[in-house]
Amino acid sequence: MKKTNPFKFGSVVEEPYFTDRTTEQAEIEMVLSSANHLILISPRRYGKTSLIKKVVSSLDRPLIFLDLQLITDLNDFASQILRRVHRVFPLERLRSFFRNFRVTPTITLNPITNEIDVSFLSNSNQVLLLEDVFNLLDNLGSSNKKPIVVLDEFQDIKRLGTDTEKHLRAIIQHHQNINYVFMGSIESMMRQIFEEKRSPFYHFGQLMPLGKIPFSDFKNYIKEGFSDKTNDADTLAEIILTITHCQPYYTQQLAYTVWNRWDHQMSENELVEAAVEYLIQIHDNDYHRIWQNQNQTDKKILIQISRHHEQMLSQANLQKMGFSSASTLYSGLKRLSQQGYIIKDKANYQIDDPFFKSWILRKREE
Numbered sequence: 044m045k046k047t048n049p050f051k052f053g054s055v056v057e058e059p060y061f062t063d064r065t066t067e068q069a070e071i072e073m074v075l076s077s078a079n080h081l082i083l084i085s086p087r088r089y090g091k092t093s094l095i096k097k098v099v100s101s102l103d104r105p106l107i108f109l110d111l112q113l114i115t116d117l118n119d120f121a122s123q124i125l126r127r128v129h130r131v132f133p134l135e136r137l138r139s140f141f142r143n144f145r146v147t148p149t150i151t152l153n154p155i156t157n158e159i160d161v162s163f164l165s166n167s168n169q170v171l172l173l174e175d176v177f178n179l180l181d182n183l184g185s186s187n188k189k190p191i192v193v194l195d196e197f198q199d200i201k202r203l204g205t206d207t208e209k210h211l212r213a214i215i216q217h218h219q220n221i222n223y224v225f226m227g228s229i230e231s232m233m234r235q236i237f238e239e240k241r242s243p244f245y246h247f248g249q250l251m252p253l254g255k256i257p258f259s260d261f262k263n264y265i266k267e268g269f270s271d272k273t274n275d276a277d278t279l280a281e282i283i284l285t286i287t288h289c290q291p292y293y294t295q296q297l298a299y300t301v302w303n304r305w306d307h308q309m310s311e312n313e314l315v316e317a318a319v320e321y322l323i324q325i326h327d328n329d330y331h332r333i334w335q336n337q338n339q340t341d342k343k344i345l346i347q348i349s350r351h352h353e354q355m356l357s358q359a360n361l362q363k364m365g366f367s368s369a370s371t372l373y374s375g376l377k378r379l380s381q382q383g384y385i386i387k388d389k390a391n392y393q394i395d396d397p398f399f400k401s402w403i404l405r406k407r408e409e
């Protein structure tokens with residue numbers, strides 16, 4: 044009998060909460076064992092971070108992982124990289140390199156956490172800083188244990204000044220001892236960075252879009268989680284996946300909620316319905332806030348996509364539903380995609396959060 048909930052959502056998942064992704068793991072390993080870099084793109088919460096951490100943990104190579112969303116400027120960028128370098132390389136080893144830095148970092152060691160705090164004078168030349176720190180990474184690497192440097196939410200590089208991409212690319216293009224992994228959740232911006240000819244990072248590595256988890260794998264995973272709750276875990280898993288469309292995070296969240304609120308009196312359908320109801324309720328405030336922040340066009344788009352969730356909606360389909368101008372529709376779709384509320388799957392649009400979709404439909408009926 045499982046005593047603890049077998050489903051997990053929100054943070055990075057490892058075994059036993061991790062399923063499938065075998066071909067993706069093999070492909071990533073292949074890139075990382077070559078001299079190439081990887082560009083991993085998917086909407087938020089599809090499992091990029093979990094996947095890359097899983098692959099790297101099996102490799103016995105130093106990992107430097109930095110989420111650019113948290114970075115405020117280039118000075119901060121350089122400091123945060125150094126802090127993470129220190130987590131995998133001892134200070135002794137770093138010291139000789141620091142001597143060659145053109146901008147000397149001030150380093151304080153916290154004796155309790157054994158973490159370092161790094162700062163550079165605020166008037167330092169930021170490009171030199173970045174250069175020194177990234178070149179340190181390359182110098183630390185050796186050909187048999189190349190560090191893997193993961194820059195998560197890489198599209199945020201655009202926030203760090205207009206020339207940052209250009210500078211960063213100029214620095215790291217010479218690196219022989221590192222595999223870089225660039226991950227991002229805003230597909231349009233990631234493609235702009237890596238697929239547009241004029242962009243400094245044009246074709247910088249192997250592009251890999253990460254999709255949802257295939258229905259049959261996800262179904263087996265969910266069935267297993269419910270195996271001692273019901274004899275009909277098969278049906279239950281199918282109902283859950285029909286609602287979440289195999290989106291990894293929402294699927295785990297719904298399964299988790301159904302498991303937690305299990306009631307032997309209820310049928311599989313009723314259990315899932317009650318769980319969805321519960322999730323809509325606890326997110327009611329968030330959804331209200333999101334809704335209020337949308338302009339009329341975007342609200343209209345969200346409603347149409349919600350209503351037609353089961354059939355695929357392309358921009359052309361949407362156009363027929365009363366949008367006076369194609370350009371208004373286009374910019375609305377772009378805005379909503381960038382904010383992550385809608386997902387473009389091939390040429391068709393879906394609402395990312397299935398419970399937000401239900402919330403919208405419900406509000407319309409009230």
Ligand SMILES: Nc1ncnc2c1ncn2[C@@H]1O[C@H](COP(=O)(O)OP(=O)(O)O)[C@@H](O)[C@H]1O
Pocket residue numbers: 051052053054055056060061062063064085086087088089090091092093094256291292293295296
């Ligand atoms: N391989 C997987 N198997 C099962 N669930 C997964 C898997 N990958 C991701 N998830 C679910 O999605 C959630 C978000 O994963 P995460 O790796 O943080 O995604 P991302 O980095 O793309 O935002 C996890 O907490 C988990 O619930």
Ligand SMILES: [Mg+2]
Pocket residue numbers: 091092093195
């Ligand atoms: Mg992530």
